[in-house]
Amino acid sequence: MNLTNRISIGYNKQLNFNVFGGFDPELANPFFSVDSLSCKYWATDRIGVEVIFGYFTAKNDEYGGWAIDTGAKFHYTIIPEEYMNLYAGAGIGIIPVHIDYGDTEENETGFQVMGFGGVEFFLYKLPNLAFDIEMGLKYIDIDEYAQFSTYGGAFSNFGIRYYF
Numbered sequence: 488m489n490l491t492n493r494i495s496i497g498y499n500k501q502l503n504f505n506v507f508g509g510f511d512p513e514l515a516n517p518f519f520s521v522d523s524l525s526c527k528y529w530a531t532d533r534i535g536v537e538v539i540f541g542y543f544t545a546k547n548d549e550y551g552g553w554a555i556d557t558g559a560k561f562h563y564t565i566i567p568e569e570y571m572n573l574y575a576g577a578g579i580g581i582i583p584v585h586i587d588y589g590d591t592e593e594n595e596t597g598f599q600v601m602g603f604g605g606v607e608f609f610l611y612k613l614p615n616l617a618f619d620i621e622m623g624l625k626y627i628d629i630d631e632y633a634q635f636s637t638y639g640g641a642f643s644n645f646g647i648r649y650y651f
Contacts (some may be wrong), residue, residue: 488568488569488572488609489532489567490532490535490569490650491530491531493528493647493651494526494527494528494531494549494651495617495649495651496524496525496526496528496648496649496651497524497525497617497646497647497648498522498523498525498646498647499523499537499648500521500522500523500644500646506536515529521609522543523539523540523556524539524541525539525646525648526538526647527621531534532564533563533564533567534561535561535574536559536562537559537560537578538558538559539556539557539558539560539580539585541555541556542555542556543555543556549588549589550586550587550588550589551586551587552585552586552587553561553584553585554583554585555582555583556580556582557580557581557582558578558579558580558581558599559577560572560577560578560601560603560604561576561577561578562575562593563575563576570608570610570611571608572606573588573604573606573607574604574605575602575604576603576604576605577600577601577602577603578599578600578602579598579599579600580598580600581596581598581599582598582599582629584596584597584629596629596630597628597629597632598627598628599625599628599631600626601623601624601625601626602623602624603621603623604622605620605621605622605623606619614650615651616647616648616649616650617647617649618645618646618647619647620644620645621638621639621644622637622644623638623644624636624637624638625638
């Protein structure tokens with residue numbers, strides 16, 4: 488589908504990290520999972536850019552904190568089809584994190600880079616509603632915590648958006 492000069496707003500779970508206090512071995516828990524809002528713009532029928540923003544806050548009996556998930560992803564359509572586009576791309580993200588341990592507080596800023604392939608598809612007769620899913624590699628670095636992993640391939644790693 489040709490999306491030249493189209494812009495969309497939607498939900499995205501592809502620029503995220505899943506650690507709260509992961510840079511402290513005593514607190515290494517899968518606690519964060521930032522869902523994000525995204526805005527995607529296609530400058531041409533092949534080249535698109537996506538801006539992502541998410542916020543997360545959590546607290547338990549021992550500690551609490553928040554994180555902001557900001558980033559950009561660059562898309563290149565490899566195979567355009569009538570109701571689907573197969574694309575590849577790369578993304579970067581900045582991750583400010585604040586953790587309150589009760590007696591001390593810690594502020595860190597990390598980053599994330601990723602390379603991916605994905606598919607964005609449209610339902611028949613609904614040309615403004617898009618769904619996408621991506622799979623790829625990502626590297627996250629926050630303070631002393633570093634993670635290199637694959638991502639995607641699960642229902643929870645999808646996006647949904649509306650094109651104007």
